[in-house]
Amino acid sequence: MTAINAVTDLTREGDVAVITLNNPPVNALSQAMREGLSAALAQADKDAGAKAILLICAGRTFIAGADISEFGKIQGGAGFKEAQAAFDAVGKPIVAAIHGTALGGGLEVAMCCHYRVATASAKFGQPEVNLGLIPGLGGTQRLPRLVGVPKALEMVATGKPIGAPEALSLGLIDEIVPGDLKEGALAFIKTLLASGKGIRRTRDLQEKVTGDFSAVFAFAKGQNMRGFEAPLDGIKAVEAATTLPFDEGLDLELKTFLARMASAQSAALRHLFFAERKATKIPDVPDDAPTLEIRKVGIVGAGTMGGGIAMNFANAGIPVTILEMKQKALDHGLDVVKKNYDASAAKGRFTPEDAQKRFGLLTGTLKMEDLGDCDLIIEAVFERMDVKKDVFGKLDKIAKPGAILASNTSFLDIDEIAGATSRPDHVLGLHFFSPANVMKLLEVVRGAKTSKTVVATAMKLAKTIGKVGVLVGVAYGFVGNRMLAARSNEADKMVMEGAFPWDIDAVMVKFGFPMGGFAMWDLAGLDLGWVKEESHGETLRDLLNEAGRKGQKTGGGYYDYDASRKATPSPVTQKLLSDLWAKKGVSPRKIPEQEILERQIYPMINEGAKILEEGKASRASDIDIVWLYGYGFPAWRGGPMFYADSIGLDTVLAGVKKYGLTPAALLEKLVAEKKKFADL
Ligand code: COA
Numbered sequence: 001m002t003a004i005n006a007v008t009d010l011t012r013e014g015d016v017a018v019i020t021l022n023n024p025p026v027n028a029l030s031q032a033m034r035e036g037l038s039a040a041l042a043q044a045d046k047d048a049g050a051k052a053i054l055l056i057c058a059g060r061t062f063i064a065g066a067d068i069s070e071f072g073k074i075q076g077g078a079g080f081k082e083a084q085a086a087f088d089a090v091g092k093p094i095v096a097a098i099h100g101t102a103l104g105g106g107l108e109v110a111m112c113c114h115y116r117v118a119t120a121s122a123k124f125g126q127p128e129v130n131l132g133l134i135p136g137l138g139g140t141q142r143l144p145r146l147v148g149v150p151k152a153l154e155m156v157a158t159g160k161p162i163g164a165p166e167a168l169s170l171g172l173i174d175e176i177v178p179g180d181l182k183e184g185a186l187a188f189i190k191t192l193l194a195s196g197k198g199i200r201r202t203r204d205l206q207e208k209v210t211g212d213f214s215a216v217f218a219f220a221k222g223q224n225m226r227g228f229e230a231p232l233d234g235i236k237a238v239e240a241a242t243t244l245p246f247d248e249g250l251d252l253e254l255k256t257f258l259a260r261m262a263s264a265q266s267a268a269l270r271h272l273f274f275a276e277r278k279a280t281k282i283p284d285v286p287d288d289a290p291t292l293e294i295r296k297v298g299i300v301g302a303g304t305m306g307g308g309i310a311m312n313f314a315n316a317g318i319p320v321t322i323l324e325m326k327q328k329a330l331d332h333g334l335d336v337v338k339k340n341y342d343a344s345a346a347k348g349r350f351t352p353e354d355a356q357k358r359f360g361l362l363t364g365t366l367k368m369e370d371l372g373d374c375d376l377i378i379e380a381v382f383e384r385m386d387v388k389k390d391v392f393g394k395l396d397k398i399a400k401p402g403a404i405l406a407s408n409t410s411f412l413d414i415d416e417i418a419g420a421t422s423r424p425d426h427v428l429g430l431h432f433f434s435p436a437n438v439m440k441l442l443e444v445v446r447g448a449k450t451s452k453t454v455v456a457t458a459m460k461l462a463k464t465i466g467k468v469g470v471l472v473g474v475a476y477g478f479v480g481n482r483m484l485a486a487r488s489n490e491a492d493k494m495v496m497e498g499a500f501p502w503d504i505d506a507v508m509v510k511f512g513f514p515m516g517g518f519a520m521w522d523l524a525g526l527d528l529g530w531v532k533e534e535s536h537g538e539t540l541r542d543l544l545n546e547a548g549r550k551g552q553k554t555g556g557g558y559y560d561y562d563a564s565r566k567a568t569p570s571p572v573t574q575k576l577l578s579d580l581w582a583k584k585g586v587s588p589r590k591i592p593e594q595e596i597l598e599r600q601i602y603p604m605i606n607e608g609a610k611i612l613e614e615g616k617a618s619r620a621s622d623i624d625i626v627w628l629y630g631y632g633f634p635a636w637r638g639g640p641m642f643y644a645d646s647i648g649l650d651t652v653l654a655g656v657k658k659y660g661l662t663p664a665a666l667l668e669k670l671v672a673e674k675k676k677f678a679d680l
Contacts, residue, residue, distance in 0.1 A: 002043070008036025010043055015051040016189055017044035018182075026064035027057045029105040033067075034079055037109070038086035045090045052093045052189045055113055056182055061100025062122070063109055068131065071261055071270060080137050080254060087112035093192060093199050097185035098122045098173070103161065108137035111146060114200045116173040117188050118164050119181055124172060125161030129230045131273060132266030132636055136257030140237035141249040142202040146172050149213045149242060153220050156234040203246045213242050227512050228636045229265055264646065268638030272628060275621035275639070279470050280459060283618055289456040292404065294318065294464075298371035299378050300391055302333025302364065305408055306380040308436030311337060312465040314361040315437070321363045321370055330364045337362060340437065372398050376461070378430055380408040383529065388412060389420040396421035404454055406430040407445075410481055414447040414474045424449035428458060431478060432467075433630045434524070441629035442467040443478050468629050473616035479608075479623055480630045483640070484517075486607035490599045490659070491517050495540055498588030499596065500577065501558040502569045507596040512634025517600075519567055522557035526550045543576045602655040605644040609664035612680065620677035645676040 002010045007023040007030070019040045023033050037055075044053045057063060087094065096102075096110040098118035103125050110116050110124075118124075126139050134140060135156065144152035147170040155162070167173045177184025220235045233256050240249040260266050281287065297313045299306045302324045310320045324330035338359055345355035363370075371377050377399055379391050388407060395405050405427045407417050418427035429445025442465075444458045455471065462469025472478045477485055491504050505516020515523075526541055527550045535542040544550075544557055549572065551557035552565060559567035581588050608623045617623050624639020637643045644652050653671045656663045670676065 004040045004043070005032055005036040007033050008040050010040045012047070012050060013054075013186060015049060015193075016054050016186060017047055017050035017052070018054045018056065019044065020056055020058055021063065022058035024059050026061050026101075027059060027106070028065060028067040028069075029063050029109065030067040030070060031079070033063070034083045038083055041086045041090055041094070045092065050092065051193055052095065053090065054095050054097060054182075054185055054189060055109070056097040056185065057099070061106075062096075062098040062102045063106030064101050065104030065106055065127070066136070068270060068273060071131075071133075071266075080257075081250070083109075084112055084138050084250070088201060088203070091199070093189070093197075095185060095189055095192070097177070097181050098124075099181050101125070101161070104128050104135065104139075105137050108135055108139045108142065111142040111172075111202050112138065114202075115188070115192065117175040117177050117181075117185050118167065118173050120164050120176050120178065122164045122167075122173075123161040124164075124167050125159060126156050126234075127159040127161065129157060129159040129234055130269060130635075132228075132230045132263060132269040133260045134230060134234040134237050134253065134257055136254055136261075138203075138250055138253065140234065140253045141241045141246055143172075144209050144238055144241045145202050145205040146170070146208070148208045149238065150216055152241075153216065153235060153238050156238055157220060157223075157231040209242045211242075213239070226509070226514075227634065229263070230260060230636075233260060265636040268636050268642055268646070271621070271638045271642050272624060272635055275625050275642075276468060278619065279468065279622050279625045280463070282455060282459065282471055285452045285456050285459075290453055291457040291460050292375065292402065292453060294375045294404075294457065294461055296321070296374045297376050297378065298323065298374035299380060300368075300371075300395070301380040302330050303380065304336070305432065305434065305436055306378075307333050307337045307340075308434065308438075309378055309380055309408065309432050310362055311340065311358070311437035312432075312467070314358045316465045317361070318464075319361045319363070321365055321374065323365055323368055323371060325366065327366060330366065334362065334364050368394060369398050371395070372400055374399070374403060376404045376406060378406045378408055380432075383409060383411065385412055385416065388417050392417050392420040392427070396423060402426070404428070404457065406458075408432055411477045413476075414445050415449070418447045418449060425451040426454055428454055429474075429478070430458060431472075431480075433480075439630065440466070440468050441480070441626060442469045443472045443480060443626065443630070444469045445472055445474060445478055447474055468625060470622050470626050471618060472622075472626075473614070475611070475614065475616045479611055479617050480626045482611065483604045483607045483623075483627070484631065486603040487600055488517055490603045490661075492539065492541075494591055494596060494599060495577065496581075496584070496586060497591060498581070498586065499591045500569065500574065501540070503591070504596055504600065507593050508600060510593075511597060511601075512637060514632040518558040522551040522559055522561075522567070524551065525553060526557050540573070540577050540580060543580060544573065547572070547576065549573070598655045599659050601640065601643070602652055602659065603661055604640050605652050606656045606661055606664050606667060608641055608644075609667040609670075609677075612677070613664055613666035620680055641677045645678050649676060 004010055009020045011018045021027055044050055094113040095115045096113040099122055101123045102110050107124050126135050128135050164176050175188055217239045225231050237253045240252045297320045299310050299322045302322045310322055313320045341355040341359050345352045407429050414429045418424035428450045431443035433439035433441050442462045446455055459469045501518035505518050508516040526545050530545050549556045552561055558573055560570040611617050620641035623641050627633035627639050633639055649671050653667050
């Protein structure tokens with residue numbers, strides 16, 4: 001065996017030269033890997049005894065992409081062209097053997113090879129768009145030559161990976177190896193050599209990129225990207241594969257890749273990639289802290305939240321018992337879950353049998369004692385402290401020793417709830433976001449007495465059920481809703497100065513949010529937390545509620561909705577608001593877009609700074625993750641705290657003062673020290 005360098009080995013097995021890459025944890029294609037690979041290819045090519053070359057990776061996966069931590073630092077062309085040329089210079093067949101994930105640069109390296117075999121569970125994708133990039137190692141030119149233009153466009157523009165069976169049917173791979181990957185790959189090579197088929201460079205395959213694809217590209221370019229630039233750049237690069245000679249296509253791709261790498265959008269998305277992984281690390285809880293096993297889950301409440309939460313566990317194969325007070329409510333709750341599963345099966349997300357299996361993991365009950373053998377019980381009942389405390393007091397009596405009791409409250413004090421039990425160390429908040437089976441965020445709320453084992457268990461569980469868990473402290477609204485409240489307050493103030501709700505929403509949508517705050521209220525229900533007896537008709541929300549306009553569920557709220565739930569500004573709302581202005585003696589003024597934007601984003605940032613100052617979030621980047629996955633903050637802006645750093649904290653502070661908000665002490669301190677949130 002020859003060690004080419006620290007991450008590359010070259011061996012001979014019979015008449016096959018075997019290159020093994022080993023760069024844990026995910027074989028990221030670092031500079032050292034690219035150099036090692038090029039050198040190994042040249043050496044194997046010269047080896048007269050080797051008739052073919054096998055490229056395989058050690059560890060858990062094939063190359064999972066370029067080394068993201070090197071981005072932003074690499075210079076010039078990054079040796080990307082040279083790396084591809086090293087493949088093209090080889091005069092014998094090169095076969096890639098793929099397991100795990102061949103993503104980004106990994107898939108591109110595989111496509112530089114002449115043939116590809118893979119395990120049945122392998123996945124293939126060009127996820128660069130998720131980092132605000134486009135492929136840079138020939139992906140936009142080689143992928144359409146293998147899988148065809150429409151599929152390549154989809155993969156490059158959305159970043160979604162495909163599985164091995166689809167890859168085989170599209171022609172991206174040549175064989176699925178059922179048993180040991182290396183043995184299978186060597187057998188494939190044996191047959192290949194015997195067949196007399198020689199090298200087959202992807203660059204020479206023209207069949208799938210010849211023809212008129214103008215309609216496909218016109219359609220793709222017409223998609224609304226809400227300010228996100230990378231998809232369109234990716235589309236243009238794939239288009240080049242159909243209009244330009246291969247090498248010119250490569251040049252265009254590399255030029256675009258380098259420009260994208262230097263862009264603010266990519267910096268923001270790279271920040272989020274690492275932020276998401278950092279969020280799993282808890283400063284005072286080691287990665288290998290002991291955790292409890294969660295084999296069975298109980299849920300109190302079969303409403304929209306309870307049902308959605310239950311689906312997460314059933315989807316992960318964990319049985320769930322759902323408790324309701326009345327048979328009718330229980331039946332209704334389970335029926336909604338069943339319909340959700342059937343709808344997903346109808347959309348092809350999984351098979352009808354799978355839907356049945358998942359639903360089969362749910363059991364309904366009217367008796368609290370039936371939750372006695374659960375390892376975790378999540379309460380999702382009415383959002384009122386006395387109700388929650390009553391439920392927790394009762395749960396404490398029937399839950400087995402060591403069981404975790406969690407509340408799905410979105411605002412309330414977990415410590416007070418924990419105080420209703422004899423096990424405050426086993427109580428925490430698990431704040432799911434609606435729809436709970438869809439939204440990726442889980443705020444894990446750590447109470448004053450929550451044990452480290454319980455915290456570690458909850459963070460691990462988040463991953464098991466496909467959520468991104470972010471640890472937060474006890475505070476009214478925790479991280480997300482607390483910042484949302486700061487934003488909503490300012491929005492309500494602007495409404496009382498002359499802005500219509502849709503004026504404010506439009507600015508948020510233009511900024512990149514999927515919807516504005518008022519449209520969000522319409523979705524959630526305007527009566528959420530609204531108490532009729534306490535209403536004095538003093539706000540627009542009061543008036544809408546009193547008029548029975550409670551949001552989408554009543555056909556209208558701030559907006560009117562048609563049968564397909566399309567929102568239009570409501571003349572009723574407009575009249576109510578105009579009357580309210582008149583009653584209050586407000587002479588409405590048109591608030592400029594920039595002012596709306598500043599008064600929506602700065603209060604959030606200021607509140608985020610207070611959260612950090614109080615230690616309710618471990619780091620600024622955790623707040624960014626909360627806003628990304630809980631509220632649809634435009635990813636390419638990196639989250640509110642990253643955005644604040646990028647526009648300058650002095651600008652934010654000046655704005656906060658200008659609009660009469662109380663600045664967070666931390667914000668003032670950072671500005672005085674000329675620091676950023678990222679420096680904390
Ligand atoms: N470059 C540098 N580091 C990478 C990396 C990359 N391309 N991909 C993963 N890592 C690191 C992670 O930061 C993490 O480091 P940590 O343990 O210090 O936090 C570690 O590898 C494991 O990654 P993780 O995501 O926790 O593992 P996973 O098994 O859940 O997922 C992948 C593995 C490969 C699916 C996932 O990491 C991924 O999607 N990576 C990015 C792939 C990509 O976008 N490639 C294109 C780059 S242009």
